[in-house]
Amino acid sequence: MRFLGTVFYWYLWYSFGIWMGYFYRFNRKKNITGIERIPSDRPVIFCSNHPNAFMDAIMVGSALPRRNWFLARSDVFRKKALAKFLGFVGIIPIYRALEGTENLAKNDETFDKCTAMLEDNKCILIFSEGLCIQERRLRKLKKGTARIAFGAEEKNDFKLNLTIVPVGINYDSSPWKFRSRVYIECGEPFAMKDYEALYRQDKARAMNQFTRDLEKKMAECLVIIEDKANDKLVNGLEDILLDEWTEAQGLDPENQNDRHIVSKQIAGAVNELTNTNAELVLSLREKVDTYLLGLKDIGVRDWLMRPKGVESIGGTGLLWDFLYFVLLFPLWLFGTITNYVPYKVPYALAQKIVKHMEWHSSISGTVGTFLWQIWYGLTSLAVALIFRNWYILGAYMIAMPICGYIAQEYWARMKKAKGKSALLSAFRSDKSQVEKLVTLRAEIVAEMNALRKN
Numbered sequence: 001m002r003f004l005g006t007v008f009y010w011y012l013w014y015s016f017g018i019w020m021g022y023f024y025r026f027n028r029k030k031n032i033t034g035i036e037r038i039p040s041d042r043p044v045i046f047c048s049n050h051p052n053a054f055m056d057a058i059m060v061g062s063a064l065p066r067r068n069w070f071l072a073r074s075d076v077f078r079k080k081a082l083a084k085f086l087g088f089v090g091i092i093p094i095y096r097a098l099e100g101t102e103n104l105a106k107n108d109e110t111f112d113k114c115t116a117m118l119e120d121n122k123c124i125l126i127f128s129e130g131l132c133i134q135e136r137r138l139r140k141l142k143k144g145t146a147r148i149a150f151g152a153e154e155k156n157d158f159k160l161n162l163t164i165v166p167v168g169i170n171y172d173s174s175p176w177k178f179r180s181r182v183y184i185e186c187g188e189p190f191a192m193k194d195y196e197a198l199y200r201q202d203k204a205r206a207m208n209q210f211t212r213d214l215e216k217k218m219a220e221c222l223v224i225i226e227d228k229a230n231d232k233l234v235n236g237l238e239d240i241l242l243d244e245w246t247e248a249q250g251l252d253p254e255n256q257n258d259r260h261i262v263s264k265q266i267a268g269a270v271n272e273l274t275n276t277n278a279e280l281v282l283s284l285r286e287k288v289d290t291y292l293l294g295l296k297d298i299g300v301r302d303w304l305m306r307p308k309g310v311e312s313i314g315g316t317g318l319l320w321d322f323l324y325f326v327l328l329f330p331l332w333l334f335g336t337i338t339n340y341v342p343y344k345v346p347y348a349l350a351q352k353i354v355k356h357m358e359w360h361s362s363i364s365g366t367v368g369t370f371l372w373q374i375w376y377g378l379t380s381l382a383v384a385l386i387f388r389n390w391y392i393l394g395a396y397m398i399a400m401p402i403c404g405y406i407a408q409e410y411w412a413r414m415k416k417a418k419g420k421s422a423l424l425s426a427f428r429s430d431k432s433q434v435e436k437l438v439t440l441r442a443e444i445v446a447e448m449n450a451l452r453k454n
Contacts, residue, residue, distance in 0.1 A: 321413065
């Protein structure tokens with residue numbers, strides 16, 4: 001049973017890894033850093049933020065090189081069949097006061113299981129905030145991580161060599177959207193051994209110090225917007241500035257690590273400005289809101305207001321779009337027809353049943369992962385039975401996923417072409433409106449550039 005659990009675990013996470021890589025434009029080589037810091041010869045507790053329901057466990061579990069066991073809130077274990085399945089794939093219940101204080105004593109059993117796994121040189125992933133909130137902030141950490149870590153070391157007289165790895169999961173402003181971005185940063189590991197002396201003197205003080213240190217190290221892995229009122233402002237400034245600031249520093253806008261660095265800079269500049277010049281922040285909010293609403297009115301995105309974007313609506317740009325659409329139309333049509341069900345159904349299902357946005361991508365992503373595999377198998381079987389030809393079956397099995405990807409890129413390019421057309425129409429109908437937006441954008445960029453230099 002243990003062997004089967006391990007096999008199913010890796011099947012599950014590799015399946016999720018492939019699908020999530022498509023769902024989020026996530027590439028393990030480009031969208032996660034710090035893997036080389038993870039020790040392979042000792043027990044590890046990965047401590048992560050928790051903005052996106054069980055999608056966070058999927059993303060981290062499929063990205064890290066070592067198998068993880070997970071702690072999840074106890075209310076998902078209420079149904080026996082589901083509880084057995086979760087235990088089978090390595091998920092352990094953690095009992096919170098929110099699910100009933102009468103169950104808190106059961107955490108002793110959970111902590112004992114964690115200690116046994118760490119003694120067996122295993123890895124555990126803990127969402128140390130204790131709550132799932134979709135925001136670009138780090139909430140105050142719960143004491144559960146400290147209790148598990150110190151409990152395991154105390155039982156082994158601090159000879160366990162337990163290592164803590166802080167993890168930051170960074171989604172963009174719309175983590176529920178298909179083809180949005182995610183970046184994972186594994187921070188600098190630190191050893192529980194460092195707290196031994198303090199723990200032997202004062203346990204409470206050691207646990208508090210550990211929690212503060214962990215919170216600081218986790219925050220270093222995240223893009224943090226300190227004031228919730230600035231969420232929309234930072235998101236808008238990222239749209240406007242991210243590529244420009246990245247290139248200005250000799251970085252690559254297509255490299256997610258470089259984009260993460262610049263996102264931190266933008267959020268940091270707004271955080272600092274909020275503390276030093278509240279009036280300027282209000283002015284920036286008003287300008288960015290006005291600019292984004294203006295773009296929405298004419299039906300374009302910010303990238304079209306940049307020099308390269310404006311150039312792309314010229315004659316050669318439109319010609320290349322036309323040739324692209326004509327030449328790839330058959331592949332788009334085949335890919336859309338054959339992949340429509342596993343693409344559309346999960347999203348529609350999530351829209352219908354999900355009440356909180358934190359769960360949207362988790363539901364649509366999980367359903368999509370399994371539905372696509374089932375659909376791929378059933379349609380391949382249908383092709384085999386209808387044509388009874390190995391060559392046709394092989395061609396279908398190769399073409400279906402490739403054309404599905406082409407269809408998605410085709411749709412993305414169609415949206416860009418629609419934006420170009422909208423900008424051309426705006427130029428012809430009300431050129432002054434476009435010029436006002438260009439001027440407003442230049443003011444925003446100039447103000448933020450001045451902040452960056454200072």
